[in-house]
Amino acid sequence: MSEFDTYPKLLIRNVKLHGDRVALRRKNLGIWQNHTWNDCYEQVKSLCLGLVDLGLRRGDKVALIGDDEPEGFWAEAAIQAAGGVVVAMWSDSIAAEAAYIIRHSDSKFVISEDQEQVDKILEIKESIPGVEKVIYWDPKGMRKYDDPILSSYEEIKKIGSAYAEKNPAAFEALIEGGKGSDAAQMSYTSGTTSLPKGVVLTHNAIIASARRMQEYAPLEIGEDVITTLASASVFHSWFSGYSYMRGVIINFPEEPETLMHDYREISPRFLLVTPRQWESLSSMTQTRINDAGFLKQFVYNLFLPIGYKVADLSTSREKIDLTLKIFNKLGDLLVFAPIRDKLGLTKTKYPVTGSAFLSPDFFRYYQAIGINLRQIYGSTEAGVVSMHSSGEIDNDSVGKLCDGVDVKISEDQEILVRGESIFTEYYKNPEKTDQVIKNGWFHTGDSGYINDRNHLFYLDRIENLDELNNGHKYAPAYIEGKLKFSRFIQDVMVVGGKNRGYLSVIINIDFESIGKWAESNRLTYTTFVDLSQKNEVGSLIRNDLKRVNNTLPKESKVRKFVLLHKEFDADEGELTRTRKLKRQFLQVRYKDLIDAVYENKKEIPIVTEVKYRDGRKGNVETNLKIHSVDENGVPG
């Protein structure tokens, strides 16, 4: 394999092997349009040489920001072909974040999608003096921009084509000059606690992870997958391996908003989406079922328990008797298959989740409707570590350890990883690098264990395992995951800790679902704040908490809850860009509220900001209710 140790080398191989085959497809003007490997080659070549002509040299960094589109895919290859390093950025990152990453990574060029991204870059232009050129690929609305730092994708490609005519062998020579051990990509970690760190990955590391994924979820040439991940996600570059290494066709949806529709048209063989998306798919299904007619609801409610039964039996590897099998088949025909069709999962062989916690309840639900969700465990720094292969699915583990990866559990329960797939360093931060890589072992910061079947089990982040004042240990995310299965709960944070004797939760209600529920129960409300504080809504959520409490050990039971007057918001720094809770920040931000909960108060005044139609802002004072899960008992 050493011969093809970079994606650009594989590109050249694919063009020679099957240049006329479809490499990727994008939906444009309502039609799926094919691009062959030959097309890709031309695109990558002209862009690459254009960049080289502008001064891109081996080892230079190029920031890439935008939605996942073929141009981004080609740009990655073009940058790497020239020996450059792709700095993958989130398209929704705010200007200050973007400025930090571009400056810190020493990016020489920025390749961005459209007007929205260009505006963002121009806004921070003063603070990124190292950037020589900003290139955009979607010219819409760009006609009036005359900043000399801007160039369009097409302009650069023209420069590249001219360069290619003068130096016909330059492109291949550049690619030949690349080595697997060169840096290929820098991903900035979402920075739950501190400033984002630039994780440097080599071609070898990316290809090693991609190969592991392909081993447990093999796809054949010509099969379809669809991009679902932000291009800044490291999964995305592993995913590209299917295309370069296996010739799988990558489909690019029309717009992020049309994703569901495009899933359905393509029905990908392999679908990797985040736990949050699986959660929202399931709550969407449930909402739709609740809106459906009597007959549909009846059939759904009739067969779902059978689906659950079969799922449970097959999980515990017990025998399923014939009658049950027949009924389940019938359920599949009448209910489950149509649901899978609506979700675009008809042809999906490998439905995968990863990167964050997904409650076992969801696995069970999806299994009941015939979708055997499997997990992948990995991180930007560690690469792919474990994954479920067909026939080896265990809802509680995060997969079977992959071949070629060294994993051990340290004395304090930390998962340590060694091998080809781990990252090289944190860019310009040797101190931090030395903290996490010791003797070649990368310290993941995750706690877990390995069982006798070589399955890896993940508990939580080491620092997130928490204990109460009585010494009882609990994993907050686990409880949160269970609660989030309720379609009425959008987000939730568990509060407890060493100074406290019991657990409580802060809940974001799901405005849409509860709004619908309120409508059908003739409950009038005005705003999010108003709805969240209704007593009826409190009782509704209480039922969910009671249900979850039943499955928890006695000490971990949630005793109190607050329905927050707003949703946690990434723009306010409450969530990371991958929508994980920033716990420490939230603990500080809602300190008064949390204190009030443990002082056994019934409510606490809060001030919220409201925006009036004419643009004025005002403050409204309301009281947040503090509910007990057990209506009668006084906790304490």
Place this chain on the structure above:
Amino acid sequence: MTNDGNGGPILRCEDVSLKFGSIQALSNMTFDVNKGEIVSIIGPNGAGKTSVINTITGFYRPSGGNIYFKDKNITGLPPHKICVHGIARTFQNIELFRGLSVLENLLAARHIYLKSNLLSCCLYFGLAQKKEIEAREFVEEIIDFLEMEAIRKQEVGILPYGQRKRVELGRALALEPEIIFLDEPTAGMNVEEKEDMVRFILDVNEDRGTTIVLVEHDMDMVMDISDKVIVFDFGMKIAEGLPVEIKEDKRVIKAYLGEK
């Protein structure tokens, strides 16, 4: 920020008057719109803003005066003839086919470009097929332009208000007009929808070079994007000029705020 409108007048209204019985809705209205400009018409309720659009686009017949579009007299022509000249509009109260999809609404507007005989239409071959494909392609470009991919096949009746306004703009664009009249394009929208709409209006103006006349109540927006502002009161034009001039104009302030 927009085209300077140095293309010379594309639309002239000369002494246009409109009467409903004894009510004088418009009296001796005279103004020009230059090619490539964004012109806003403002004024208090009942000032005749919508009436003037209805008169130009043929929904009302003026009782006096002349309207010229590209030096052609279009006074009193019916709406379906006016739109063939390259004049399109949207309505204050959204007039779409509620039961049809977004796509179908836009395709319906392309009918003026679909010319083929009955036989080839029935059999869907030759010119009919070609024209149909062309129409779809054109409409898809508008869908892309206005970012309506996600609602392409949805029935218009179930769409939220802001999106329906967008569909209406799309339908106007499907006529490939040289001038578009927008009657309160952002009324009833939230801030985000407003920003989107303003961006689309500017894009239409810049990328397609379409002249735009809008009736609007949102003064911030009017002052921001207009090349010229015309102020109406009681069916008469009381001021005309650059946004900065209008802001200072005593008659305008009086019409809006009354006298001290």
